[in-house]
Amino acid sequence: MRRAAPILATAALFLLPLAFMDARTYVTLTVAGLAMGMLIFLVAAGLTLIFGLMDVLNFAHGALFSWGAYVGFSVALLLNQRWGWAAAPSVPLNVLLLAASILAAMVVAVGLGILLERVIVRPVYGRHMFQILITLGATIVIEELIRMIWGPNDQVMPVPLTFQGSWDVADVIVLRFPVVAIVLGVLVYLGITLLLTRTRVGLIVRAGVENGEMIQVLGHNIYRYFTRVFAAGSALAALGGVMWAMFSQSVRPAMGGEQLIFAFIVVIIGGLGSVTGSLLGALIVGLSYNYVAFLVPKAAIGINMAIMVLILLLRPTGLFGAGK
């Protein structure tokens, strides 16, 4: 019951805006909010796992998000220019384009993540201030590399035709891409949860979150798991990057930094180290942002900060925080 309480309270809270708007607007906003939440969740999940297991606050996570977005952008652009996969009115080709972009982005991010973990993060395990400074330095370098390779300006992301436009379900306008994002987010959440609870690797990772030293004593090389989790987190960030680029139909070098701040808020709300907490936090942030932006546009930027402060006051370790 204690675990379910925050979920129930949140669900009740999000029926509240129904009192101020008609049901159709509510559905449209809810879909947009859920999609935004799911995309933030992709970034926050990696961040929270890396923190939970390795006790590393990875400021370079946002830069990996940008890298993912740019690699996905390049692949999508290439496929579209060469064979017109995005413009073609063919569902399989469009899906293939999305899959190829995501795959390429994730592969590059995994490589980059492993490099980052080995070279930058590994020498500073256990030293928080050092970690924050060094990953921030890495962020500068990675983001500047993007500006060097792809140029410093915004670019338009090609969006496959299938995912453009909207469906008209019983007079309610439902945009297509957000639905794709929600489905993907749910799949990723289920994947992570199953991996963590049903496999041996997941068992070790969860045990590592509880007590890393004990895992080492039991004969597992925890550094190997550090690298894997870091790589997986990077891949999730890159996935989030590609999806966000298609969602907003553009790529910018600074996009990762902006998302990272959302992800931080989400991770703080959900509790450091908890994947379920991140999902809940992300949905809270995404939904409340969209509702408030519709009802009181001026207050939209402040609402996430307000929620974060409120939750920190009520539960200083976040909704699902272990007080780690």
Next chain:
Amino acid sequence: MSSDRLTPVQLARQAERGRRFRQPAPYLRLACLVLAALVPLVVPSFQVLDLAAKIAIFAALVASYDVVLGYTGIVSFGHAMFFGFGAYAVALSLGKFGAPTYAHLAAGFLAGVALSATIAVLIGAFSLRVKAIFFAMITLAFAEFALILAVQLTHITGGEDGLSPKLPGIFAVSYEGGRLLGIPVTGRLVTYYFILAICLALFLVMARFIHSPLGRTLQAIRDNELRAEALGFRTFVFQIASSSFGSVVATVLGGCYVMWVRYANPESVLGIHVMLDLLLMVIIGGIGTLYGGIIGATFLLTAQTLLPHLRTVAASVFAGSMIMQRMTERWLLYFGILFILMVFFFPKGVIGTVRDALARRAPSPVSSPPHPASPLRGEEKR
């Protein structure tokens, strides 16, 4: 009182006082001050004066950041935000209430300080309660929020364009105060010395702060939070005191910055670039050294002033090569690499490394270490 009745802390202080004037450090600091004071008399170039004023402001700003980062061990990404509060408070006070007077100037500084102190205490109260690492994330979020506010509230802050206030009386550009020692006394010159005096005063206050019992407690918390707590200190309260103190100093300097450059826009006083510059300066100069800021600010600001020239040279040399041109444009990349290398290989910065080398050459006569332990020492993992 005989010396065997003194506590170890008192002994260490006595030894410190005895050494004070036998080391080069105080003379070097004095030399820096004299140099800064002589700049307008020796070099009549405005560019050099501009650089000197900015170095003075940023050196003090880095020192105030060092109080929080190096002497208390909490990482804040909101320091530039407090700098921006000061800048905007002074700019608004001077620009929005009729003809500027000295009262407006003072009111601007006071309002900025009051706002910063309140917000710093609030942020600390929310985030330091659980864990110092929350502080880094939450200050970053607040800084971003402040930046968005400054851009969006166009009718108050002027949006992206910012504000360009006029200064009152002897600080005004049009002020002419005759000649002194053959140098024309202009508003610029008065402002320069005013800023220099404030920076000096702030440095003295900060040095006093870190050597006070409060400052020593902060260093104890930095070195071992659990032990400090076990000794009966409420670490949370001390950390809030330190971050608020640093923030207030940053606010005053923000006001000074506006007095010098005469404009405040989101990019120049609130943006993430100010924060990055600060971090670079504090790393280059040395964390936990207070005066490292002078070296860090001098290096980085001079480099940034010279870089555009370097870029035109590079553009003419590598004309036609797109990738080479982009590589020279992205100077932040090289600062980022420098930053990482500094953190890895010279975590104590220029001053810390030099101090270490000196300490190795001439072992200190007392048992206490001649300089504070590096703040980057490993924290014990729970």
